[in-house]
Amino acid sequence: QSVLTQPPSVSGAPGQRVTISCSGTSSNIGAGYDVHWYYQVPGTAPKLLISGDTNRPSGVPDRFSVSKSGTSVSLAIAGLQAEDEGDYYCQSFDSSLSAWVFGGGTKVTVL
Amino acid sequence: QLQLQQSGPGLVKPSETLSLTCTVSGGSITDSTYYWGWIRQPPGKGLEWIASIDYGGRTYYNPSIKSRVTISPDTSNNQFSLRLTSVTAADTAVYYCARHPLTMILGFYWGQGTLVTVSS
Numbered sequence: 001q002s003v004l005t006q007p008p009s010v011s012g013a014p015g016q017r018v019t020i021s022c023s024g025t026s027s028n029i030g031a032g033y034d035v036h037w038y039y040q041v042p043g044t045a046p047k048l049l050i051s052g053d054t055n056r057p058s059g060v061p062d063r064f065s066v067s068k069s070g071t072s073v074s075l076a077i078a079g080l081q082a083e084d085e086g087d088y089y090c091q092s093f094d095s096s097l098s099a100w101v102f103g104g105g106t107k108v109t110v111l
Numbered sequence: 112q113l114q115l116q117q118s119g120p121g122l123v124k125p126s127e128t129l130s131l132t133c134t135v136s137g138g139s140i141t142d143s144t145y146y147w148g149w150i151r152q153p154p155g156k157g158l159e160w161i162a163s164i165d166y167g168g169r170t171y172y173n174p175s176i177k178s179r180v181t182i183s184p185d186t187s188n189n190q191f192s193l194r195l196t197s198v199t200a201a202d203t204a205v206y207y208c209a210r211h212p213l214t215m216i217l218g219f220y221w222g223q224g225t226l227v228t229v230s231s
Contacts, residue, residue, distance in 0.1 A: 002157060036218030045207060045221040046158065052216055089158055093215055099173050100148070100160040100211070
């Protein structure tokens with residue numbers, strides 16, 4: 001059972017906008033710890049996609065954006081492309097556990 | 112550019128100790144702005160943070176696995192290591208080493224990972 005909760009899968013047609021939620025608690029997201037998102041192609045290492053509200057590593061398009069509300073954060077992918085297929089993970093820090101924590105991951109499928 | 116290279120046995124017997132080393136290039140494990148850590152991913156499953164160490168050698172462990180884990184630095188070789196004792200099949204996973212900032216405003220930077228299988 002992951003500390004951060006994500007939907008197992010989301011899907012959309014090319015060009016559509018999809019969102020992935022990451023739900024936490026008052027000891028992680030609600031406590032103000034930054035949430036980071038990673039993209040992983042199966043068989044390869046995760047790569048940092050976006051940190052906090054707007055910090056994208058070089059090369060990550062602005063089609064990826066983040067919004068926050070209370071103890072949840074959502075990653076939005078606008079203009080969905082075939083290359084966006086893969087697994088997406090959220091990550092933060094939990095002060096009650098004194099541990100870095102991950103969501104269970106969301107598989108994005110482009111229809 | 113930062114590079115993190117994991118090394119260690121790919122097969123460990125049940126009840127034995129898993130040992131992995133991460134060699135860092137393009138950065139220093141004594142850099143006061145970063146933690147250096149280990150994360151694992153069982154086949155077909157999600158990510159689990161295991162442990163991290165800071166520039167001063169202070170250690171941080173996942174409470175769920177703390178009793179079996181040791182993370183340690185080797186500053187002379189710019190490496191850090193993971194030891195996991197009394198392994199079972201449930202410890203079979205890809206093990207990643209990573210760097211992450213003390214400020215926590217940025218995320219993890221990952222090595223390429225190494226698969227460790229626990230089997231007799």
